[in-house]
């Protein structure tokens with residue numbers, strides 16, 4: 001590799017471009033090129049880019065002089081140069097799309113990672129060729145934030161707010177994260193559930209600049225090359241979906257991209273992972289969603305889903321390419337895969353890659369944490385309670401398994417025993433031993449001895465649970481009768497309606513409080529506003545994996561962990577539960593408010609990392625003494641940097 005330096009006369013600007021390929025292989029390591037005007041500089045980079053990509057060739061002669069001639073506009077005719085190929089005349093001619101390597105001037109304003117908009121100081125405007133490209137006013141970042149929050153609040157339609165936030169992310173990344181961090185309670189429902197669900201449903205229509213990386217069946221055999229097209233080289237977290245089960249909304253195919261994008265903005269805002277280290281990926285193997293296949297604006301492959309060998313071969317290629325490109329310590333978070341693939345992928349790759357399934361493991365960890373906290377309000381130990389789930393997919397069985405594991409660790413009882421206090425209902429009714437033969441493998445451990453029951457209400461009456469958990473992805477299933485039955489059997493029924501987005505919630509917060517006459521302890525996957533009942537205000541909690549995965553991922557990354565272990569999920573649960581204050585409990589809350597989430601994430605990260613060191617799975621040595629401090633020191637800050 002050699003460095004080519006550009007220096008503009010009279011300005012303190014030096015720019016280095018690494019050149020990896022011929023024709024510069026034999027050039028002197030330092031070529032100084034004086035430029036008078038920034039436009040030349042910009043054009044110069046473009047030409048160099050072309051050399052780097054091997055699209056231009058140069059042989060013999062005075063390379064420096066040739067280069068200068070090229071950059072100064074050798075070739076091309078006419079008085080109005082069409083450097084970017086924007087004229088009608090170039091419509092039929094192949095042109096090379098090129099960008100500059102170092103942002104300045106107009107390009108700097110359009111580079112979301114470095115753009116500061118009106119917050120560029122006079123000195124920066126002068127030094128970076130921005131004078132005249134911005135109106136004279138100078139805003140602080142706080143004033144920019146105030147202005148944007150005012151605009152956002154003007155939009156009454158949630159999807160408009162979502163689009164406005166995505167536009168901001170594409171325009172000024174630091175400001176986007178500053179808004180999200182400072183106004184987390186207000187903006188989480190905008191960039192995350194429930195609005196992100198609607199955004200995915202309408203992704204084709206609202207599609208603007210592409211975000212993330214799309215890998216479709218068409219890229220089979222070339223996935224490594226596709227990964228190399230992503231501009232960032234050091235990736236720490238990938239969130240990947242195949243769009244088959246987006247929240248509780250079902251198969252949204254390629255339009256599921258909203259989910260990895262949203263989850264990764266939370267990795268940054270809530271967990272402090274640098275945005276440049278985050279990579280959202282959607283694997284497009286088709287969709288079975290008829291509506292999308294007929295939609296003229298659908299952005300994905302218009303074919304039915306590939307399954308079986310074809311599917312698994314693509315995923316295998318993807319998993320190896322990721323490891324080959326980013327190494328052993330990149331975290332791959334599986335998100336919103338359908339049950340039949342989710343369990344299999346996790347089982348297959350957990351021993352060879354750093355993988356984490358958010359819907360199975362993240363949800364389990366956050367719910368276990370809520371249950372542990374809730375014990376302060378409802379009494380007893382976990383082992384004293386009886387759990388009934390509606391929904392036996394990733395979330396249901398994932399949570400059930402982690403509860404059983406925790407009870408087993410606390411009581412020394414074998415897992416087979418601790419599972420017996422946990423019952424699951426699926427679409428065919430209560431899971432019982434007589435159904436065992438026909439059950440999918442992940443449901444089998446929950447087939448206990450009992451007579452068959454078809455309906456949830458009858459199951460509630462027969463099992464007499466103290467805790468009712470909804471994870472079926474189907475809304476309005478905790479009916480008045482179901483909640484009343486829970487309330488008739490329990491002084492304080494614990495009711496968790498976890499399905500997302502709000503439209504799929506098993507019941508609303510208001511229903512839970514009203515039907516239980518204000519006695520239910522309630523939390524939901526998507527947020528609900530506080531409810532007033534009989535003169536008392538009830539604040540529902542949000543049992544969403546967003547509490548866990550950002551801190552969990554940070555803990556893995558900062559310790560250089562190479563594999564995820566279930567004990568790390570338990571550690572994350574405990575760390576979250578430990579953050580709930582007496583003041584929170586007094587309000588009936590089993591989760592701390594999201595306002596302090598970065599501090600909470602640092603604590604989760606520290607506990608996860610500590611567990612990883614204890615298990616010998618952490619490769620970052622020596623272990624930092626104070627892991628909370630270390631976690632905080634690793635976190636991304638949305639405050640603008642100063643440019644020289």
Ligand SMILES: O=C([O-])CC(=O)C(=O)O
Nearest residue numbers: 193247336359500544545
């Ligand atoms: O995205 C969320 O809000 C939680 C989640 O993982 C899901 O519902 O699939």
Ligand SMILES: [Mg+2]
Nearest residue numbers: 335336358359
């Ligand atoms: Mg999910």
